[in-house]
Amino acid sequence: MTPALSPVPTELAATLDTPAAVVALDVAERNIARLQAACTGAGVANRPHIKTHKSAEITRLQLEAGAIGVTCQKLGEAEVMARAGANDILISYNVLGVVKHQRLRTLAARVKLTVCCDNRTVADGYAQAMAGQVRPLAVLVECDTGRHRCGATTPEAVVELARHVAAQPGLRFDGVLMYPPDGDLQESVEFLAQVRARCSRHGLDLHTVCSGGTPNWARIGSLSETEYRAGTYVYNDRQMVGFGAATLADCALLVYATVVSHPEPGRVMLDAGSKTLTSDLMGFKDHGLLLDYLDASLYKLAEEHGFVDVSNCARLPAIGEVVRILPNHACPVSNLFDRLLCTRAGVPAGHITIAARGQVT
């Protein structure tokens, strides 16, 4: 890759105020089309996770491309997406708490809502929240098939919880949800086979089997899932390139930063720090890839400064120069901005509002 001497298109340069998060809409649209094609080809419904973009505009692109609805991690994200017109929403999270139960009931009256749980306390909370409601709330039981985040850890526990859910007035057991580990799906295949057999014995219908994750997107359908939820694929990031799930050309979200200081030989400072890029390392040793200086290392961040080792660079970035950074992790970066600058074929193409930015509750 030849470093571009001027990474900022002329049309953009005059109005660019760094640090800026810039999305190549043409790249994002290609990513959206590709994942949709993978789902369609495998006969799996596409339910993208909005955690990465948190934007009504991108949601619209995903729905127009064929997605059946969206996935949200937090209730607050779901509320924003409902206001933006999404009417089929999965919250892939244990939603728990007095205030959240009130909000959940309101949202369930408004859209086709599915939630999930991995324990009885959460399930009982859903039942309490839905007491007296006519339309039951669809509930998926989360399975831990090897990622060891949330999820019931054995097929027995999954089906026991499924039976508990099915027995609650106000709730409807709708199936299972999993977030398989990146890479090998064998444990998930075996876990799911046991869940299917046990559900069948107990007369429980697995209407929905929802899998997800961008790293495994090329294997969509391997679990005979009915739905797939991926999030990061829409923008991709350095981590996804590392996983082999994307190439640099598939990365739609970049941070543009300005060199503001060259305090000593071999080191320059950028105007982007952890309040722009986050401190997520994701297994990397530095904080993002400088696309115009591949031999440089963004080795440290202060809140508003990026420390760059340029001692291995043949050409040095000048003070005032704008450089492009591929973030290690796209999702928390877009969560730091109110809006993204868009381009299409390198030409400015408006802005995207991060409508659900900061919706952590």
Add this chain to the structure above:
Amino acid sequence: MTPALSPVPTELAATLDTPAAVVALDVAERNIARLQAACTGAGVANRPHIKTHKSAEITRLQLEAGAIGVTCQKLGEAEVMARAGANDILISYNVLGVVKHQRLRTLAARVKLTVCCDNRTVADGYAQAMAGQVRPLAVLVECDTGRHRCGATTPEAVVELARHVAAQPGLRFDGVLMYPPDGDLQESVEFLAQVRARCSRHGLDLHTVCSGGTPNWARIGSLSETEYRAGTYVYNDRQMVGFGAATLADCALLVYATVVSHPEPGRVMLDAGSKTLTSDLMGFKDHGLLLDYLDASLYKLAEEHGFVDVSNCARLPAIGEVVRILPNHACPVSNLFDRLLCTRAGVPAGHITIAARGQVT
């Protein structure tokens, strides 16, 4: 410290929606008074850094307590603070870029503004931005006295740049700024002595000598500085406790989170992840201190999940229980929220809006 069985005051519990950032206003006010007293006692003007709270309400408390003005890291923060009524603002940053120069000129016409630089490109940009303006822009030259972030690295370079600034129409050389390393101030003392001697030889008036940093707050005045800018002291955090700059009782900002899952023995999951706490480790091995479970370890974060090892805990947190987390680093946490919940003596006391949240440009 005895773990509190119910960390959430009854009055708060009914309306609390987690994860929430909660500020004990009485603690923050005590911190504000203490730092002000240290400055006053040393005859040093107090110019608090707003990066930690980014709030007009807290700025007002600081000004009422005796601060002469505020410090901002980014121009966008300064614009918000000017709108909130601050009229004496220091931007402790190399402000650079066509759009920023326009904004800077507008802001300089509105408030008493001081900026800083550590190189000629930035200084020349200020001069260009201020061309034709009647009132010159006050400029500090940043010195690197051992932190190795920004700053001219030798007294010679500082004074050379100071002379360059002084020679520009539209600019007024106002003095120097430094951010000494945490701990030993000897290097800063020596650096500054040389700067003073050289400035004197060149007839340059050091009207302002601005030092800063919460870790060194107990040594305010040691550099014979005229101004001190500290930010984190208003809330403090786990890092400041580690530095010995604060005790647990001085920590005003906590994150309240709910236990949403107990997927396997020895591990519970919180509804706060990196989109709430950030991934800032600041030298710690885990992501925050659970004040109600000091033997637990918040060892990993996903975007919306906190992984807690509770295998060493005598008592286990129950699903649905709310726990309090002392963040490793307060500043980027408040930057993730639109508003903070306030308490006074544990009783809810309204909200604070994070008016300058996300102002990275």
